[in-house]
Amino acid sequence: MLQGDSSNVNGISITAPYIPKVANYAVEARIRVVRLILKNGGFYSIFATQQPGKDGYQAGVSDLKGPGPRPNGSNAQLQIYIEPFSHTNAFHPNDNDPKTLWHTYQVNVQNGIAALYVNGIEFTSVYSTVTNNLSNGPLGINCGLVVLQVSSFRIIAL
Numbered sequence: 001m002l003q004g005d006s007s008n009v010n011g012i013s014i015t016a017p018y019i020p021k022v023a024n025y026a027v028e029a030r031i032r033v034v035r036l037i038l039k040n041g042g043f044y045s046i047f048a049t050q051q052p053g054k055d056g057y058q059a060g061v062s063d064l065k066g067p068g069p070r071p072n073g074s075n076a077q078l079q080i081y082i083e084p085f086s087h088t089n090a091f092h093p094n095d096n097d098p099k100t101l102w103h104t105y106q107v108n109v110q111n112g113i114a115a116l117y118v119n120g121i122e123f124t125s126v127y128s129t130v131t132n133n134l135s136n137g138p139l140g141i142n143c144g145l146v147v148l149q150v151s152s153f154r155i156i157a158l
Contacts, residue, residue: 002150004143007037011144013047016155019137024158027139028106033098034147039066042146046107048135055128056083056135059107059116061096064146080107080116080126082134102151109134110158 004012027046036042045060059080078096096118106117112132115125128134141150 002153003034004141004146004148004150007145009041009144011043011142013140013142015138015140016153018155019139020155020157021136022157023133023136024110025136026106026108026156026158028104028152028154028156029141029150030102030104030152031098031141032102032149032151033064033100034149035100036064036066037145037147039068040064042144044141044143044146044148046105046141047139048107048109049138050083051135051137053131054133054135055131057081057107057109057114057126058083059114060105061098065097078116078118078123080114080124082114082126082128082130084130108158109136 002014029046031044042064043062045058047058048056050056057080062077062079064076076096104119108115112128112134113125114134116123139155
């Protein structure tokens with residue numbers, strides 16, 4: 001099991017030592033937040049690095065919140081977006097509070113579309129409007145301002 005402890009606002013990352021040879025694939029990780037370094041602002045995501053002719057992506061949870069009252073529905077957000085960031089793609093954040101429970105996050109990449117699933121349920125998807133291609137790697141996980149555990153990480157050809 002991997003455990004990351006990032007007190008750095010820019011975060012830390014770990015990159016898989018494998019790049020899939022196929023364009024259509026899934027990245028799946030079982031992740032748990034152990035604790036937040038600060039009361040608000042922690043994040044973690046699965047990523048694909050932008051490559052020449054291929055857009056990258058980030059998919060995960062941002063702006064994690066500690067326990068306590070949350071005025072005006074202020075919650076952490078589950079999101080996926082294309083890198084470089086473009087306002088023309090489908091960026092749809094969803095309220096999400098992972099607490100300290102284990103969750104399985106999966107990003108399915110097919111035909112220039114990336115879809116984010118949590119515990120088998122699709123939450124949102126984005127598409128590449130610039131290159132119409134999404135990167136197949138390097139792939140990995142990053143986190144910041146959080147102690148995070150990862151019990152499994154796998155890449156699956158689709």
